[in-house]
Amino acid sequence: MKEYTDRQIEIMEAATARIDQFGIQNLTIKNLAADIGLSEPALYRHFKSKNEILLSLLNYFLLEMKIRIKGISLGSDTTAGDELRAIFNSQLKTFMARPAIVSVIFAESIFHFDKTLSNKVSEIMNMMHELVIANIQKGQEDEQYGKLINASTITTIITGGMRMVVLKWKISSNKSNLVKDGMVVLEGILKMIEKK
Amino acid sequence: MKEYTDRQIEIMEAATARIDQFGIQNLTIKNLAADIGLSEPALYRHFKSKNEILLSLLNYFLLEMKIRIKGISLGSDTTAGDELRAIFNSQLKTFMARPAIVSVIFAESIFHFDKTLSNKVSEIMNMMHELVIANIQKGQEDEQYGKLINASTITTIITGGMRMVVLKWKISSNKSNLVKDGMVVLEGILKMIEKK
DNA sequence: TATCTTTGTTAGCGAACACTAACTAACAAT
DNA sequence: ATTGTTAGTTAGTGTTCGCTAACAAAGATA
Numbered sequence: 058m059k060e061y062t063d064r065q066i067e068i069m070e071a072a073t074a075r076i077d078q079f080g081i082q083n084l085t086i087k088n089l090a091a092d093i094g095l096s097e098p099a100l101y102r103h104f105k106s107k108n109e110i111l112l113s114l115l116n117y118f119l120l121e122m123k124i125r126i127k128g129i130s131l132g133s134d135t136t137a138g139d140e141l142r143a144i145f146n147s148q149l150k151t152f153m154a155r156p157a158i159v160s161v162i163f164a165e166s167i168f169h170f171d172k173t174l175s176n177k178v179s180e181i182m183n184m185m186h187e188l189v190i191a192n193i194q195k196g197q198e199d200e201q202y203g204k205l206i207n208a209s210t211i212t213t214i215i216t217g218g219m220r221m222v223v224l225k226w227k228i229s230s231n232k233s234n235l236v237k238d239g240m241v242v243l244e245g246i247l248k249m250i251e252k253k
Numbered sequence: 254m255k256e257y258t259d260r261q262i263e264i265m266e267a268a269t270a271r272i273d274q275f276g277i278q279n280l281t282i283k284n285l286a287a288d289i290g291l292s293e294p295a296l297y298r299h300f301k302s303k304n305e306i307l308l309s310l311l312n313y314f315l316l317e318m319k320i321r322i323k324g325i326s327l328g329s330d331t332t333a334g335d336e337l338r339a340i341f342n343s344q345l346k347t348f349m350a351r352p353a354i355v356s357v358i359f360a361e362s363i364f365h366f367d368k369t370l371s372n373k374v375s376e377i378m379n380m381m382h383e384l385v386i387a388n389i390q391k392g393q394e395d396e397q398y399g400k401l402i403n404a405s406t407i408t409t410i411i412t413g414g415m416r417m418v419v420l421k422w423k424i425s426s427n428k429s430n431l432v433k434d435g436m437v438v439l440e441g442i443l444k445m446i447e448k449k
Numbered sequence: 450t451a452t453c454t455t456t457g458t459t460a461g462c463g464a465a466c467a468c469t470a471a472c473t474a475a476c477a478a479t
Numbered sequence: 480a481t482t483g484t485t486a487g488t489t490a491g492t493g494t495t496c497g498c499t500a501a502c503a504a505a506g507a508t509a
Contacts (some may be wrong), residue, residue, distance in 0.1 A: 168278030221413025
């Protein structure tokens with residue numbers, strides 16, 4: 058398992074904050090070093106290139122997310138709907154607590170200049186898709202969800218709706234209530250697919 | 254009304270194509286000039302700065318979109334659902350015909366370095382939101398859509414779902430069938446909200 | 450005590466960036 | 480015929496970029 062030193066984490070967090078506030082174009086080694094209070098070459102003691110910083114922070118957040126979601130504990134009699142509620146509640150709460158992360162992992166377009174980086178962002182998106190579609194398929198088999206619409210389409214609607222809530226929250230400068238708005242959308246979709 | 258010379262349009266199209274293929278980081282005046290077969294200073298005869306090229310192309314596509322959507326003709330007995338189908342069918346067909354546009358108008362994050370530019374992208378997004386929410390509200394008043402979920406939430410679900418389809422199409426390198434996939438998602442949502 | 454490793458520094462490299470100065474050829478207007 | 484405008488050129492500006500060479504201080508290790 059990959060591990061990171063305290064200094065590496067400090068660098069990755071600072072880089073994320075800069076991207077969040079000023080965009081990827083403003084993330085330069087000079088700015089980043091100044092944020093931390095180090096000289097530019099000092100950063101190269103901890104990462105061998107600027108691209109490695111970006112790749113590492115994506116890996117870092119992906120790992121963190123996997124561990125957190127795996128750690129969500131559910132009672133044995135939990136419904137499929139409640140499982141979805143728990144997953145997205147955890148996701149949205151994390152985003153609200155650390156808004157800068159969102160600007161990095163939701164922004165495939167900013168890494169368009171490098172295949173390795175954009176693939177990593179796609180990987181994060183795929184992970185969420187797989188998580189949701191598994192839930193929908195199981196819920197349909199168990200007759201908890203209707204089968205009027207196929208699982209893949211429902212998954213697209215759910216992940217798309219959630220992303221849209223996050224995007225609006227970003228545009229509002231994180232002023233809207235992400236968790237509340239997100240749960241309203243999820244509840245709306247569930248209301249349409251859950252059998253009573 | 255703003256108008257653009259042939260040369261300006263050529264520059265804006267080339268800039269859009271470059272962003273689409275290689276990302277905003279690769280859009281330099283040097284590259285752009287080479288694409289068109291001109292020298293760098295020649296571009297400054299047509300736009301006073303690089304930022305003005307970007308702002309102009311966003312305006313150009315926004316204007317084009319407004320005109321196209323306004324031009325969609327509907328019979329007097331068209332249902333609200335059919336109006337939505339017509340709007341998104343037109344949108345998706347346009348995106349398939351000119352894929353590069355999508356990389357520009359769907360990517361608020363790449364313009365994060367400039368408020369004027371990111372506001373313009375938000376404006377395009379808002380336009381779609383207003384269009385959809387008006388349809389939903391009217392459809393609910395006319396008892397064509399159910400009122401189980403409020404119009405704002407449904408709008409978020411629809412626009413989010415459509416964006417997700419477009420995003421997947423982009424990630425698939427425009428290989429998936431955008432119009433078909435998009436209409437399946439829209440049909441799925443309509444199936445849930447339309448009264449029979 | 451002597452040496453090695455770690456983590457920082459200052460100074461500076463070549464390349465690329467957006468943009469400008471100065472000039473020119475083609476053409477339109479008076 | 481003269482003049483002005485348009486749209487292009489070559490050459491070069493200062494700045495910033497990612498990154499490196501060379502060196503230094505501190506602590507761990509032998």
